[in-house]
Amino acid sequence: MTPALLAEPLTRSVEDYLKAIYRLSSGGQPASTSDIAELLSLSAPSVSGMIRRLSEQGLLEHVPYRGVLLTVAGRRGALRMIRRHRLIEAYLVGFLGYSWDTVHDEAERLEHAVSEALIERMALALGNPRFDPHGDPIPSSDGSMAEPVYTPLAEVRVGETVEIRRVDTSQPERLRYLEHSGLKPGIQVTLLERQPFRGPLKLRIGAEEQVIGHELAQ
Amino acid sequence: MTPALLAEPLTRSVEDYLKAIYRLSSGGQPASTSDIAELLSLSAPSVSGMIRRLSEQGLLEHVPYRGVLLTVAGRRGALRMIRRHRLIEAYLVGFLGYSWDTVHDEAERLEHAVSEALIERMALALGNPRFDPHGDPIPSSDGSMAEPVYTPLAEVRVGETVEIRRVDTSQPERLRYLEHSGLKPGIQVTLLERQPFRGPLKLRIGAEEQVIGHELAQ
DNA sequence: CAAAAAAGTTAGGCTGTACTAATTTGGCTC
DNA sequence: GAGCCAAATTAGTACAGCCTAACTTTTTTG
Numbered sequence: 001m002t003p004a005l006l007a008e009p010l011t012r013s014v015e016d017y018l019k020a021i022y023r024l025s026s027g028g029q030p031a032s033t034s035d036i037a038e039l040l041s042l043s044a045p046s047v048s049g050m051i052r053r054l055s056e057q058g059l060l061e062h063v064p065y066r067g068v069l070l071t072v073a074g075r076r077g078a079l080r081m082i083r084r085h086r087l088i089e090a091y092l093v094g095f096l097g098y099s100w101d102t103v104h105d106e107a108e109r110l111e112h113a114v115s116e117a118l119i120e121r122m123a124l125a126l127g128n129p130r131f132d133p134h135g136d137p138i139p140s141s142d143g144s145m146a147e148p149v150y151t152p153l154a155e156v157r158v159g160e161t162v163e164i165r166r167v168d169t170s171q172p173e174r175l176r177y178l179e180h181s182g183l184k185p186g187i188q189v190t191l192l193e194r195q196p197f198r199g200p201l202k203l204r205i206g207a208e209e210q211v212i213g214h215e216l217a218q
Numbered sequence: 219m220t221p222a223l224l225a226e227p228l229t230r231s232v233e234d235y236l237k238a239i240y241r242l243s244s245g246g247q248p249a250s251t252s253d254i255a256e257l258l259s260l261s262a263p264s265v266s267g268m269i270r271r272l273s274e275q276g277l278l279e280h281v282p283y284r285g286v287l288l289t290v291a292g293r294r295g296a297l298r299m300i301r302r303h304r305l306i307e308a309y310l311v312g313f314l315g316y317s318w319d320t321v322h323d324e325a326e327r328l329e330h331a332v333s334e335a336l337i338e339r340m341a342l343a344l345g346n347p348r349f350d351p352h353g354d355p356i357p358s359s360d361g362s363m364a365e366p367v368y369t370p371l372a373e374v375r376v377g378e379t380v381e382i383r384r385v386d387t388s389q390p391e392r393l394r395y396l397e398h399s400g401l402k403p404g405i406q407v408t409l410l411e412r413q414p415f416r417g418p419l420k421l422r423i424g425a426e427e428q429v430i431g432h433e434l435a436q
Numbered sequence: 437c438a439a440a441a442a443a444g445t446t447a448g449g450c451t452g453t454a455c456t457a458a459t460t461t462g463g464c465t466c
Numbered sequence: 467g468a469g470c471c472a473a474a475t476t477a478g479t480a481c482a483g484c485c486t487a488a489c490t491t492t493t494t495t496g
Contacts, residue, residue: 011452011453013452013453013454032473032474033473033475034472034473034474042454043454043455044473044474044475045455045456045457045474045475045476045477046453046454046455047474048474048475048476049454049476050452052475053453064461064474064475065461065462065473065474066474092336095343096339096340096343097339098339105333106332106335106336109331109332109333110328110331112331113328114324114327114328115323115327117320118310118314118324121314121315121316122314125313229482229483231483231484250443250444251443251444251445252442252443252444260483260484261484261485261486262443262444262445263445263446263484263485263486263487264483264485266444266445266446267445267446267482267483267484268482268483270445271482271483282444282491283443283490283491283492284444284492437495438496439494439496440493440494440495440496441492441493441494441495442491442492442493442494443490443491443492443493444489444490444491444492445489445490446489446490447486447487448485448486448487449484449485449486449487450483450484450485451482451483451484451485452481452482453480453481454479454480454481455478455479455480455481456477456478456479457477457478457479458476458477459474459475460473460474460475461472461473462472462473462474463470463471463472463473464469464470464471464472465468465469465470465471466467466469466470
């Protein structure tokens, strides 16, 4: 419950915890110890210990045996890292020829090391983008983030032509597949037909393609 | 005395120690505990402790009370960091508008975080340069480094026109001054006159300038 | 060349972050 | 509602790196 206005710098570990908890609690439910442990590949006791320290620092709210939620300060820290991560990804893809699937790990390490000044220079070089290469929104430096609602491709009507806006980044191999088939944000796609019972969708991207049982969640 | 061919990754601290020891022992003399402590802003006992660990890892040769020298493995680690540092500096100056005096600190942190792949992409974007923006040589990825011998400006004859090749990077404020006065590598300079007894030198850079008592060591 | 000063090392401690093993708590089932 | 399982926490340990205080070795100097 420290004021946290004078914000001492966070360690790398703390930054990773905040990001993880942000992701896990994005739906409003608290993040559980074991989910955090799973996401960060750590043991549950390690997470328990860190949760205690982060609570004492006022970065999160802990209800024992129930889970944690970020405080305002914690959320600020998390969004700062997400901004960094997504800008770094955008920069590496835009200026250094990185591909979708390799850029994540690089950004994961750089996000802890880069200065505020460099982040802003990269943002400037990119034209202060609002979205990263996968279509995920980039928080602004004051910590606000546009979170537009898109229609999952699975729910588009047959015959409709839509623009891909965002792709799920949680699985690298799926990403690689999407990249290979040209399903990138900004691309126009027409839904040709849909098989019932969560069956595959056929769509046209210029040439055409027929894929994805329902891993086209969006 | 481990073989060190399977090279476990070095920690940030270890990387900094290796760089410091490389610098301090570049003349062939061993680096002393207190010089290392001074350079890294650490206490002497901290350095003593780290020296023991690094010796055990086979990264340096320690003669108690006498000093340390890098082993082949240690030198490899040091040159790897110097390559990273100088390429990052060159990249930030060349592509992101950094100035001489601000680029060092940024590189100091990034050099520990960047992947081998990103370093090589930056090198490629720069056209595999052999020298960084200050004129310091960049070690190649196999660990060799050209170390040309240049004539200090203080020893140039009056009337001669020479090209600036390299500037001393050890003092940020001096660097800032040099940058301001246009004394950058690649620039042509004519020595107009020299005052005796380590007095100031007058030189022409297009317009002209008269500076530097003898901090123009090169 | 002996004593003082400087440099280096050892001893002992602290913090951050991780671990395993043991214990506690909460929720589910019969 | 008793018992059990899973999840969470506590207890105790380790290691990297840092520190200060105290001691030893080397160098300098009167």
